[in-house]
């Protein structure tokens with residue numbers, strides 16, 4: 001293991017993944033939402049990068065700002081939310097200063113998003129066919145006939161039988177799983193370079209979750225797209241992700257190549273998440289997963305120091321101050337005062 | 353869709369028969385018609401003769417059956433005042449009221465839809481509040497007062513529009529605005545409410561994510577869903593305009609159904625009153641049917657119900 005770097009500029013590069021010509025690059029993204037009792041610092045410091053044709057998985061507990069991060073990239077934040085970043089580019093083009101018109105040219109065309117809510121993400125009043133062909137026609141990829149042809153091709157590709165007949169159906173005639181497949185096909189219509197998939201299977205039946213995630217990973221390889229996949233399924237992450245970014249309380253707390261993060265987690269939170277993965281044979285199906293004890297801090301008004309320190313078994317003096325971003329080999333970075341592997345550290349006290 | 357339509361049609365038929373019965377019964381229980389017909393100072397023998405002549409001594413159910421059977425064939429009896437059949441009287445007046453109400457509804461929608469959409473898109477800004485202010489003003493002003501104001505301004509002071517009669521389309525403009533203006537606020541509020549709700553829905557976010565222009569997101573994806581309850585309300589409003597045109601028709605001296613009804617009531621011309629009651633009730637039934645079918649056409653989820 002190389003010595004930790006506490007040089008700020010170098011550390012920034014490390015947390016972002018520092019790769020040549022990324023399809024998406026985000027540096028120090030923050031999202032603030034005014035709420036009843038103040039300003040919610042929902043996303044505080046997120047840097048990430050998706051290289052062309054690679055998969056970045058974003059993991060973290062619910063509420064840590066994963067959805068807002070992807071929505072911020074797409075420019076789809078809820079009204080009132082404030083977005084700031086040092087840098088946010090799509091294939092080198094600045095997303096922060098982009099005109100609404102240019103953004104509309106990219107959205108649904110070269111970057112597409114698949115949402116967490118398949119049941120409500122399709123318009124109940126228009127047919128599947130109309131909604132599928134719409135972005136293709138709108139972005140000038142071809143006429144109605146070509147659009148329909150591509151829609152049928154993609155519906156079949158995402159595993160929908162009798163695709164031609166589906167085109168005249170309405171969303172309410174389809175199950176959640178089918179609707180999410182339609183959303184995936186819709187995202188692929190214009191052959192995007194980047195797909196943002198925000199927990200695409202969380203709302204679905206467990207029996208088809210893995211199948212859909214594998215389908216996404218397969219499509220990512222087949223079409224050579226960049227994929228930013230937000231998911232809870234660490235088993236899938238281990239198999240499909242090139243890189244992983246672990247988020248906690250609005251920050252990326254650890255990121256790096258999948259093998260490095262899984263084999264040698266440096267942040268106690270990452271370690272906690274990995275310990276919660278059910279292992280076939282050891283955990284009987286149906287038994288509840290392990291969870292990290294404690295509660296996520298309230299981010300209204302912001303927070304100083306490490307946001308995880310109240311739940312951390314390794315918390316020590318210095319955790320309430322500025323936390324260094326440290327770097328290991330292969331662009332492996334983490335935001336913690338610990339520099340050695342979590343496995344080699346001694347817990348300060350056990351908190352429950 | 354066909355099964356849905358047939359079921360609604362059957363329901364409409366049942367409701368139609370029920371309202372015709374109510375229209376008939378209401379007049380029977382409002383007083384002794386024979387006395388009303390014979391006049392205040394008629395002798396009991398005269399009243400009895402009238403009772404005989406009009407068949408009022410038979411059981412009510414028989415009278416209703418006969419009236420309904422005749423009504424179905426288009427015979428609503430004869431007016432007691434005009435030397436004409438009730439059906440004829442209504443038919444000559446109906447186009448005026450229909451034109452007035454249709455124009456009123458169009459004007460109401462022309463005011464309500466754009467205002468409602470803009471208010472929803474500019475929610476909680478001064479534009480929203482201004483639109484709401486216009487709406488409140490419309491509801492606060494009595495129909496006749498607004499009508500008179502317009503007559504004074506555009507008819508007398510400026511001389512742009514004719515103040516009474518129904519000869520040309522220009523004659524209908526002021527009364528239609530009066531009617532429409534009154535209906536616009538409730539339609540506008542419903543449009544605004546629907547749009548506000550729909551614009552925050554997930555499928556609107558999807559529409560934005562597809563890179564669609566705002567115009568397409570609003571008019572194709574949002575309005576199509578927000579309009580569904582507005583359509584239902586439109587038919588109710590149209591029914592209200594048909595039956596509520598009494599005041600407007602009186603103010604502008606338009607010879608429509610409302611005017612006829614007002615005349616007939618003051619003259620105790622009960623076959624005419626009965627005929628108009630039946631007609632207006634049937635209009636409501638037909639409008640509800642149309643609204644149901646339109647809703648089903650707009651909202652695919654209803655079609656299979």
Ligand SMILES: Nc1ncnc2c1ncn2[C@@H]1O[C@H](COP(=O)(O)OP(=O)(O)O)[C@@H](O)[C@H]1O
Pocket residue numbers: 033035040042060061062063064065066067068069078
């Ligand atoms: N529109 C909103 N208004 C107020 N708070 C929001 C809104 N959207 C998200 N949040 C809050 O921001 C935080 C992060 O949300 P989100 O990005 O959806 O988390 P995740 O996707 O990781 O579960 C949560 O605490 C959530 O409650």
Ligand SMILES: [Mg+2]
Pocket residue numbers: 063066067068116198199
């Ligand atoms: Mg989420």
